Amino acid sequence: MDEAAPRTRKRKAVTIYDVAKRAHVSIKTVSMVLNNLPAVKAETRARVQDAIDALAYHPNQLARGLASHRSFMLGLFCDGNAIGSNYIARIQMEILKTCQKEGYHLVIEYVEPSSPNLARQVQSLMVQSDLAGGILTPPLSEHDGLIEALKHTDTPIARYSPERSMPGFIDVDMDNVQAGYDMAALLLSLGHRRIGFVHGEYDHADARARFAGFRRAMAEWKVPVDESLCLPGEFTYKSGMDAGDVLLSLPERPTAILAANDDMAAGVLAASLRFNLRVPEDLSIAGFDDSLFSQAMWPRLTICRQPLTEMTEAVVAALIRNEGVEPAAMVFPHKVIVRQSTAAPAEARF
Structure with missing residues (x-):
């Protein structure tokens, strides 16, 4: 047996x-x-x-x-089309780390910005989950219908990178216009004059702001903006690669390309390999955000670092203290970090 x-x-x-x-x-x-x-x-x-x-x-x-008559859960609402985005992934990780330190849990929901039921869906999720606070990432952070609906809830709401701050919301951002200016000025100071720009989706406020800063720098340096070198992107690796293919196929290609985020800059770098170009000897490439992606690739990307850790810590602290009743707009300083992907154009080195 x-x-x-x-x-x-x-x-x-x-x-x-x-x-x-x-x-x-x-x-x-x-x-x-x-x-x-x-x-x-x-x-x-x-x-x-x-x-x-x-x-x-x-x-x-x-x-x-x-026991305490409080909820210890925060909700993060993201664009369902942004799954795989390094920017969104980093925000999620930073919020998770901060929540863990504060003894909170995080609920992550991907929603469709174009859905006619978006506002009702988010409101329902917030009520059902009994959230202590909600967090919106772009482009949800400036979705008019959603913002209007959330005005009438008792739950504090934080928004990343909205175009304009609003009473009753906790808003965090960096000065994207100045960031775009600083990155363009860096390339101009190296001697580049034929500069391409790959900007993100037009419904993203930070994409428009970075492009506006780029234009301002070009104007101050008295360098005309060649509209044929300014292409739309979708904040994705593929859209950066597609834009790179177009720009590098031109009879007179740019000597430098600035992309509005790291993912698109990495796509441009991939495109440059297909054209047998050396970076930065033949082409300088720069981006925004400073994801781990930008630090791991070679050459490592020159970028404008967005202070997501500091922004996230402020967001979670404000939600926990329930400070969403009065306007609370916080602007954090960015930092330009020069790495191996940028240099003076070839003609300026002789």
Whole structure:
């Protein structure tokens, strides 16, 4: 007769009572530490945290919310067409990291911006999930119908890169016009005069702003903008590669190409290989955002870094403090980072 397989004993879940007992404090004190409330001595807080770590305690978010009459969940709403975008992926990762530090969970929903039921869909998701706050990424962050509908909710809403700040919303952005200006000025200062520009979708405010900054720099340097060198893109690798194919097929191709994000700049770089061009010896390429993608490729991309970590920390902190009642527009500084993908044009080096 075969022996019966030994039964595995299910591990008993660690509770807040276990943490309190190990730390020699009350349950109320543990709750205050979990909710990051200030009225706990540093020594006591450290003892409670040591107990939490030792027991590998994870609070039950539903019970935690019921006990404190608060929700500990934030909702991130993204354009369903942007799946695979390095920009959106980085925002998601930064919010997840920040939520984890603050003891919150994140619900991610992809929605279709052109859907006639968009506003109702987002409102329904927010109510059903009992969210403590909602976060909108472009182009949802400036969708008129959605914004109008969310004005009338009691849930604080944060928006990334809206074209204009609005009362009642937490808005974070960088100065995209100045960023576009600074990147164009960098290429102009290297000696480039025939500069291509691949801009993003027209329904993205930051795409329009970066292009406006590019035009302003060209005007100040008294270099005419050649409209045949300014092509639309979709913030995707493929659209950058397609634009690169067009620009590099011209009888007089540009000596530098500035793309409105890293993904499109990487696509331009791929196109340059098909034309047997050396970067930056034959062609300079630059982009925006500073994704891991831009740092991993070779040559590494010269970019304008968008401070997404700082922006995200501010967004999550404001939502947790429920500061969406008054206007709260925050503009964060960008940084131009010169890497190996840009240099003076060939004719300027002799």
